[in-house]
Amino acid sequence: MNGIADMGGMHGFGPVDRSDDAGPFHHEWERRILGITFSALGAGLFNVDEIRRVTEAVDPITYLKSVYYERWLYSTEALLREKGVISAKELADGRSATPAPNTAPPVTQDIARVILEQGGTSRIADGVPARFRPGDAVIARNINPHGHTRLPRYVRGKHGTVVVDHGIFALPDTNAAGLGPHSQHVYGVRFSARELWGPQAPARDTLQIDLFDDYLDPAAQRAT
Amino acid sequence: MAEHDHTEPPSEPALRVKALESLLVEKAIIDPDVVGAFADYYEHRVGPRNGAKVVARAWIDQAYKQRLLANGTAAIAELSFGGLQGEEMVVVENTPTVHNVVTCTLCSCYPWPTLGLPPTWYKSPAYRSRIVIEPRSVLAEFGLEVSDDVEVRVYDSNAEIRYLVLPMRPAGTDGWSEDKLAELVTRDSMIGTAVPRAPA
Numbered sequence: 254m255n256g257i258a259d260m261g262g263m264h265g266f267g268p269v270d271r272s273d274d275a276g277p278f279h280h281e282w283e284r285r286i287l288g289i290t291f292s293a294l295g296a297g298l299f300n301v302d303e304i305r306r307v308t309e310a311v312d313p314i315t316y317l318k319s320v321y322y323e324r325w326l327y328s329t330e331a332l333l334r335e336k337g338v339i340s341a342k343e344l345a346d347g348r349s350a351t352p353a354p355n356t357a358p359p360v361t362q363d364i365a366r367v368i369l370e371q372g373g374t375s376r377i378a379d380g381v382p383a384r385f386r387p388g389d390a391v392i393a394r395n396i397n398p399h400g401h402t403r404l405p406r407y408v409r410g411k412h413g414t415v416v417v418d419h420g421i422f423a424l425p426d427t428n429a430a431g432l433g434p435h436s437q438h439v440y441g442v443r444f445s446a447r448e449l450w451g452p453q454a455p456a457r458d459t460l461q462i463d464l465f466d467d468y469l470d471p472a473a474q475r476a477t
Numbered sequence: 478m479a480e481h482d483h484t485e486p487p488s489e490p491a492l493r494v495k496a497l498e499s500l501l502v503e504k505a506i507i508d509p510d511v512v513g514a515f516a517d518y519y520e521h522r523v524g525p526r527n528g529a530k531v532v533a534r535a536w537i538d539q540a541y542k543q544r545l546l547a548n549g550t551a552a553i554a555e556l557s558f559g560g561l562q563g564e565e566m567v568v569v570e571n572t573p574t575v576h577n578v579v580t581c582t583l584c585s586c587y588p589w590p591t592l593g594l595p596p597t598w599y600k601s602p603a604y605r606s607r608i609v610i611e612p613r614s615v616l617a618e619f620g621l622e623v624s625d626d627v628e629v630r631v632y633d634s635n636a637e638i639r640y641l642v643l644p645m646r647p648a649g650t651d652g653w654s655e656d657k658l659a660e661l662v663t664r665d666s667m668i669g670t671a672v673p674r675a676p677a
Contacts, residue, residue: 261582261633262610266603269618277519277594282494287519288512289498296506305584321585321600323490330497339500347496349503359508369518372561374637403635405582407609419565422637439636441567446629450610457628460609463636 254399255406257313258305262407262450283322290329295360295368299332302429306401307331375423375434383438383466389415390472391442393464401429404468412472413444416461424465437466519594527558528591528641529662531568532673533655536646546570549641553591562639563590569632570643571669576623577642578616578669580608581634588639592664599668609633619670642669649676 260266278284293299308316308328316324333339343350360368385391393408403425419441423434443461446454487495501507531553535542545552549566553559566588569577581587582605587595598604608615612629616622623629632640644666650658653676665671 258583260602260606263602263606266606269598269601269603269607269615271596271598273597278516280488280491282488282491284516285494285498285512288515289494289501289507291515292507292512298506308584317602321597326490326493326497330493338506343500344496347499349500359506360511361508362511362514365511365514368561369515370560372559372564374564376565376637403583405633405635419636419638455613455625455629457626458612458630459628460631460633462633463638465636
């Protein structure tokens with residue numbers, strides 16, 4: 254969506270504040286919400302793309318005013334409500350009003366270790382043809398979906414070059430909406446800084462971003 | 478910064494997390510002991526020292542470096558590092574003509590097994606918004622000036638690939654052991670907002 258989270262290229266946020274660098278957690282509740290979210294992910298209650306979809310969709314003022322782990326809190330609350338696992342009333346009352354839904358048993362210590370040490374990838378080995386190859390000139394599509402996408406606004410309509418084919422992965426746009434993985438090739442695509450930002454950008458500088466097949470159209474080869 | 482300031486009432490997020498956790502425990506959806514294990518892992522079991530060992534190995538062993546650049550995940554796994562948010566690693570090499578820097582403009586994607594959880598600044602709107610459009614200005618704030626004849630290449634980690642910068646080995650370190658070299662490798666040099674420490 255064209256929301257506040259898609260902030261690449263925005264002006265006005267000021268200098269980067271590096272004063273807070275003592276560690277990832279300031280409060281115990283931040284540790285807990287990380288663990289709650291990972292437990293829910295591990296139990297298959299939702300996926301990472303859905304987390305991002307919901308996090309992005311909060312109103313911009315709440316997004317910017319929240320400290321980082323508050324975003325985890327409201328997105329986990331919202332997703333669990335969306336999935337019917339909890340209700341707003343139960344959250345407000347602090348107690349369950351209904352029997353637990355038919356979910357998997359809680360993530361155990363052993364399963365937690367597997368999640369942490371092995372992770373998970375949506376990569377599949379083959380079975381999907383690639384539309385592009387390294388060296389191809391491409392244009393990022395000008396799509397503006399209301400739902401989740403990983404094609405940021407600053408790249409749309411811009412000309413780039415495919416540098417590498419990373420392989421086949423689940424498309425977040427559909428995976429976040431319960432529409433399945435629509436697995437497809439993801440390419441590292443390089444753009445010149447001037448193509449993205451105009452003639453004032455340094456001549457040599459570039460940006461590389463990972464774009465799904467559905468985000469790209471072929472372009473005629475440019476002379477330069 | 479006190480974690481448990483007992484003169485203040487619990488904050489609103491603290492109350493909401495408590496309510497959420499007790500509700501999910503009551504519904505037998507989560508185990509509270511396991512909840513704590515996740516944060517514990519990221520505070521005590523992984524961190525930038527992992528990535529520093531990878532970099533030091535690549536500085537010493539040219540064959541390892543080639544494997545690292547060809548398949549980051551597999552080469553990093555040779556040092557027994559890997560897992561969540563490190564399943565698809567690509568290592569990008571700084572050279573005399575290219576300086577790499579990594580971001581996730583859309584959220585906070587970061588290579589956890591090699592660098593731990595990201596610092597607050599990496600997740601901040603100021604970094605996410607500005608590093609793609611004015612990287613040299615951001616790098617200058619970090620104290621890093623990049624010459625005009627060097628390309629600054631920004632990587633936006635918007636899909637599943639996670640990037641680790643392989644910084645250039647500092648001069649004056651000939652014959653150094655891997656351990657001693659690893660001490661020069663800072664977290665920020667593996668994000669690209671700094672270069673490694675110089676030998677004292």
